Amino acid sequence: MNYSLTKQSQDYSKWYNDIIIKSELAEFSGVRGFMIIKPYGFSIWENMKKELDKMLKESGHENIYFPLVIPKYSLFFDEKENNHFHNKECAVITHYRLKKQQYKNQFEIDDDAKLKEELIIRPTSESIVWPTYKRWIQSYRNLPILFNQWGNAVRWEMKTRLFIRTSEFLWQEGHTAHATKEEAMYEAKKILNIYTNFSEKFLAIPVIQGIKPNMDKFSGSDITYCIESIMQDGKALQIATSHFLGQNFSKAFNVKFMTKNGNTEYVWGTSWGISTRLIGALVMLHSDDHGLILPPTISPIQVIIIPIFKNQTEFNQINTIVYRLKNNLEKQGIRVKYDKNQYMTPGCKFHKYEMKGIPIRISIGPHEINNQIVELFRRDTYKKDYMSLDKIASLISTLLKKIQTNIYEKAVNRINNLSYTLDNYDEFKQKIRNTGGFIFAHWDGTIKTGKQIQEETEATIRCIPINNNDNLKIGGKCIYSGNPSDQRVIFAKSY
Known part of the structure; x- marks a missing residue:
């Protein structure tokens, strides 16, 4: 095999693909957006899975498996608001059989085998988890439920990249149910800290914890927590998310429980997950023009x-x-x-x-x-x-x-060298254009301003940082509109 690589400085995207192909992590399958994870790449995922699975079990979670398909009627369950699932790029199963064309060695859809109720290949599992919880939860004695699932999901991506954005990906997704708001909030934050510990100590990926702005939070959540990192080309990558769902899904699916006092209340929930995009993060964050550089903890061969x-x-x-x-x-x-x-x-x-x-x-x-x-x-x-x-x-x-x-x-x-604190919009645009990176700047909190900045610079608000840096929490003026701002947020171009 020819082990020469395109240099990062010449074509970062081609360098990334070269490493994945030539290090035998994965390859294209022939179906756009679907990749073959080869044994070496899969062994890295197995090491990730083994370590994170251990951490989740030590924190009280159990593994479970839900079906791959979801009835379409349950996916878009909120007809009034239609805000619990916004990914329209779903794979839909409409028929259960093909038939062979007469005189031809080809197949076509058998219209007699059309499903009465179309099925969605899961893009995420809340819409099948919560109807199940309705059957399982009657009393506070049934709570909390702390479940995790290892599996795959399909989101029909229009722009794909090996590991980073694929139509099918492997992942773990947690789904928990609680008796109180405080308990569910604690769970969402606990998982965020588990992901942070896993990323930094096991994968050697330094991250910033934050909260997604309302316009970018997970549909159906009250709060989306996230961890973000910066790759070598100055673009941000979302490493993991943890969602405080509030009572949104329990109300949508009418999941109630009897409290200790004999009252009836809606259940509180969380969901959270990481995926095989972490392998892409390892490539983009650590590697060089000679190939992969793997942290010893994750390397299949040390x-x-x-x-x-x-x-x-x-x-x-x-x-x-x-x-x-x-x-x-x-x-x-x-x-x-x-x-x-x-x-x-x-x-x-x-x-x-x-x-x-x-x-x-x-x-x-x-x-x-x-x-x-x-x-x-x-x-x-x-x-x-x-x-x-x-x-x-x-x-x-x-x-x-x-x-x-x-x-x-x-x-x-x-990351430190690619992090900037700016108050001038011209400097902001220059940094985004020339170096990328995390830009800590004031934002007035409006969707309009966030979209205008994105249209002009391609930078998005990655998160509202959660940390002990008091300088970020000092009020100021929005870098774009000049309107009052409570604290600095993080802008970056992203994958």
Whole structure:
């Protein structure tokens, strides 16, 4: 395989696609918007799933599975307001059978097999979850319900990009029901903190917590919490969302419960989720012109060992040492691969695993054996060093932690360098046009102003930040209209 990449500086979009294809994360399927996640990419998703699933279960959540299809009548259930689901780009099932054309090896829709009630392939599951909760909830004794689902969803995207925006994606979606507003609010915020911890400590993705403005919140929610990050090209990416649904869905589906006092009240709810777009975030945030750079915590392989030999005798000597080293590392829980494939040169292997972003590469040949050393290559710094063969097994675990920290700190520094506090609209437009990034600016809170800024600059309000920075909470004047503003919000171009 040719492992050369388009440079970021030449064409960021092509660089991104090149990495995904050449590192064998995924490929196009032949159906627009639907991708094939290859074994290496899927193993990254499995590592994400394993870690986040553990965190969710430790916080009291249970896994469940709801059907893939939703009756159309329940999806658009609020005829008066029609505001609980605004994604019109749904995949609709209208027939349940095809028939073969006579004299042709082709198929056509069998009109006799038309469904009486059309079905929607789930874009999200609230419209099937809440009718179910109506059957399951009668009393406060049935609450809270803390469920999470791992599955897929379909949203018929018009503009697609591998992992970042696909018509089908893998995800987890949580759906909880509570007896009080306070309990549901606590749940939504707790999940936001779980996502933040998962993103920063496991994926090395620094994020900013915030609240979506009302014009961009999830349809059917009272509050949408989010975490946002900035990619290397200065565009923002929404990493995850957590929605406080209030009583909107329980009222729409008439989900009530008997309180301890004998009163009848509507249930309070939340929903939340992350998806395979996180793999795209890993690519865009950490990688370079040599390929992927994966944080050790998420990398399917943490250490790759490559032998360098000319004959079978040298190969046998190397094998003895490598298997001993590999066994010692695996006992520490380190994911190790020994690539002894004799049909690929060491140089080709170097390029292959650099492209795949393996954190540590160890090379061993006759020279290393004679000197009781190994050559060690760090993917994050792209530097080689030599280490004692006797000490290497005890040092790898510490080195992996250092690599994880370094990758995270580089991302933090990048976000800091791409964050600006501005009060002048001309400067605002210049920054958005030239560098992108997070712009902290005052906004008057109106939809009209938000849309005008977007039309003129392509920048949107990513969130109203939640943090302890008092400077952001000082009132001022809207950067566009000059009207009063309570605090600064975050603007950015986005994916």
